[in-house]
Amino acid sequence: MTQSVDITGPAREAAQLVRKLFEPTPCARNDHLSQKYDADIWLKREDLTPVRSYKIRGAVNAMSRARAQDPKLDLFVCASAGNHAQGVAFACRHFGVKGVIFMPVTTPKQKIEKTKIFGGDNIEVRMVGDYFDDTLASAKTFCDDASGYFLAPFDDVDVIAGQASVAVEFMDQMTDAPDVVILPVGGGGLSAGVVQYLAKVSPSTEIYFVEPSGGPSLAAAVTAGKPVTLTSVDSFVDGAAVAQIGAIPFSALKQVEQRQLLTAPENRICATMIEMLNIEGIVLEPAGALAIDALQDLKEVIRGRRVLCVASGGNFDFERLPEVKERAQKYLELKKYFILRMPQRPGALRDFLDLLGDTDDVARFEYLKKSARNFGSVLIGIETDHPKNFERLFHKMDQAGLVYKDITNDQALSEFVL
Template identity: 65%
Template sequence: MDDFQTLARAAAKAMRAVFPETPCQRNEHLSALYDADIWLKREDLSPVRSYKLRGAFNAMRKVRGAKSFVCASAGNHAQGMAYMCREFGVPGVVFMPVTTPQQKIDKTRMFGGAFIEIRLIGDYFDDTLAEAQAFCRQSGGHFLAPFDDADVIEGQATVAAEIEAQAGIPQRIVLPVGGGGLAAGVRRYFGPDMPITFVEPAGGASLTAAVEAGAPVTLNKVDSFVDGAAVARIGAAPWEVLQTTAPGDVLTAPEDRICTTMVRMLNLEGIVLEPAGALSVDALGDIVEEIRGQRVVCITSGGNFDFERLPEVRERAQRYSGVKKYLILRLPQRPGALRDFLDTLGPEDDITRFEYLKKSARNFGSVLIGIETKDARNFKGLFERMDAAGFTYRDTTNDQILSEFLI
């Protein structure tokens, strides 16, 4: 037996005194959809609704004599450390950006109770991280890294140990990648012969960049929508394990497409996934030929989803699916002009937004219109009718800059 496997199994056994294993469940809907045997490793059902609890437990149980534990996080890592501080009865200080949603602050405080102090510092995570590390140097606290730590990686590998015990050794594993702790742990546990598909958000593809460059690189820009996996640079320790990854084994998922997966899993399965937690399921459509007939385990890494974000997720899903569009319409300033436009709408077209922007000329005005339909193909007919009626318009649905300002 491999030494790393032995350590991961021992860590998994030790965890049972603190929290139960998460289920590994066969999903009938996904199995039928992709003509495969699809299982979900439900890390979204852990006590803190993510796998981060595992790495925190394993790293903290090995530290002796720390005055306190310190982390910088606005999400799952903070909640995992807070839970374990209360469990071990040791103080912890969590540094969070000032912009952290109140829901995440409240959950971290709930898990840690009296053992946790939360400090809101910095508008951006880099500033928060620098403050946390400076505090460690001054106070003698132990900095708990979210992924760039051998003991954290070992703790995340307990996911793999549980998969093996619950569902046997699958023919493929699909998992999300952020900083790389989970990816490195699963890769080390199962070894190089296990087919693994690593999935990153398109706006935070740090492993993809590292594989292309042959070394970790820092992304110039990161889209923070998939906040549980949008990391600018793969961790050094995870990279030591992942550096032999083939380019074809790393996929990127568009953020708007991830939203369609979140909505589908919520509506059809009643499973609440955060954006990072939906990555593995979202990628199945990209590897449908490779997985046909295979037993595949998707790791749903987290379910810490703030339902205040649901309107945004639904909106992005509709736009990606093509059933909702936003137009800027040049509307003549004359009686009946609006009625003429309404006459171009089909029976399944619905106006969801109508906002007069300004008069663009003496006889014309600009209007922002949101239109939702039941079938994306309906827009072809709508645009043909608008063209025939002589309307001037611009489809701004995929214009990111205009969307940020207007929608």
Template identity: 60%
Template sequence: MNDFADNARATTRALRDLFAPTPLQRNAHLSERFGADIWLKREDLSPVRSYKLRGAFNAMRKALALDPTRRDFICASAGNHAQGVAFVCAHFGVRGRIFMPVTTPEQKIMKTRTFGAGTVEIVLTGDFFDETLAAARDECARTGAHFLSPFDDADVIEGQASVAVEMLDEMGRAPDRLILPVGGGGLSAGMLSYLQAVGAKTALTLVEPAGGASLTAALAHGAPTTVPITDTFVDGAAVARIGNLTFAALRDVAPQDVLIAPENRICITIQEMLNVEGIVLEPAGALSVDALGQIADQIAGQTVVCVTSGGNFDFERLPEVKERARKWQGLKKYFILRLPQRPGALRDFLDMLGPGDDIARFEYLKKNSRNFGSVLIGIETDDPANFDRIVERVTARGFGFRDISQDEVLSDFLI
């Protein structure tokens, strides 16, 4: 066992002052569905409902070991890292200043403040995270406070490796395959480094959201590169640029072992885990489970561990989750209907719908001319094939009918 493995095990022992190992649970539903022995490493059941507590604890522990008089720490985060830092600030009795974007939901601010138990100050600054991060770093430079990175830090990576230490201890052996979400890379870098250090022969599958696939881009370029964030739904993993230190640990991962998960498909997984298993997962926390379907042909008969990395889900997002899920399943679409301005025109359109079709949205937009008006209409159905029938009937009647479901600009503006 090398130094990294020894340090990771020491960190794991130290973490027991904060919380017991998170459960490693066999999931009968997923095991039966995929014909494999599937286990969930439940990081969503940590005290702050994510693994981020581990890295924050280790980084702060190491900083205090070097300078026991240090009492000022700063981080920038709008999510799980902020809550982890707040928790360990309360544990060590030090002052924390947590920089968050002005747009951060009040619920996240309140949770962070609660975990800090009077030891943290919330600083709201910047409309975007990059502005918030710059302000936090500037404040560190000005005051000499210690900056706690969310992922690109050796002590943070070492702290996240404790998930792998617990997994092997709880299972008693190495799994055939480990599936991990990837954002900045701290969790995957830590767990992979530990498995390599102890000689575990475990296949690795990494998953990142389509709206921020920074590891895929880094592997293609041979170095970290900045990618545009095209969808922020998976806010815990949609990172524009993977860390330099984390990529150093991941640079030899085969590109085919990095999967990209569409955000709308992830919503189906969130719904299924909640409705079938009663497990609340945030979008990033559902990534590893969501990937099972993509590699179903590779995992039959294997022992597989999925790390459910977080459960900080705001239930006010459930309508959005349902909407995205139905879009992915092809059961809901939005159209612009050009409706003739004559008596009976609307009834004519309604008669074209079948018994499994339902109007979920109907909004008169504007009158284009004396003879026609435009309507935004959302239709839900019980079979995706029904939409072909609807379009065929409407077109045959000469009504203007435009599908805007995949038009991001129009959808954002109108829906």
């Protein structure tokens, strides 16, 4: 299926190396998901590393290897707005070396502060560029001028070997080898490491790869036969929304078949995040929920089989929770927005409210235009507890002769007015 490279030795060495920092992350059967999908589903909880993502593994392994080759090396540089920055910061403090971490000026304050906490006095954070490409260019220029070591987030063989330690652990932790493994894909470091390791220790295991719909860089590369740059990327799934998959990871993934490639819609990912939070108490970031979200696309494939999902990260800023909840409600069709031509007469609003059901709730009401003499344009948001309630509501609105437009899934219009 994929290029056969014996990564077992480096991966096991990396697993032993990270043991100096933290115990193996939990890997256990999840009863809720197993019952829901009629399968034996296990979760590898990379959201429970010290930096709440698997990125610490690659950073620690690559830094250790680089220092073994050059013991005088004491300056590491990276560019990241998220988990990689935190992993590098933690590794710098662990090894007692200096790190300079470049982050876009648009990086949320929470991520900046966590990076500083993990690195302490060993790191310096530099805020450069509105866009990541500018940040990356500045980081590489500085690294060259300062004769530092640039620690790439995924396009590095030692980083990939470090990420492969995830597979070393779950293969040791599971009672039997998994029939199916589901992996989230961003730059490809985790996928490349796990694929190469399993090719040697469990070649019969089927592997599926999940990318966000707004950034399917692996799928694009497989189609083109080489890494290509996506023309646009939806940054919502910031831990996996990568414009181009790494060249080194792709060398291990280039023989992946189209049937193994899955894309997860961003709004559906939000529904999965809310489900795992409400039912299991598990906090996942959007990228961390990718593998679990894909279970619904594979329900016929996985029925009755042993499945391992990598929950890759839990660095979630709860200030984003209202947005995640909103997007989840839209996907589940429990919330809709529409523009209504409201008659400009006394009692018109009451007449509309009388059309609502017992579980329908007005979440937003805003006049967009009230200058018309007979009618005004109103933006209305409605929440309910079952999708069929909207069928009933729209039927009543049609019978009442109301003119309206559902803009819930009209991206251009909803972005302008919501």
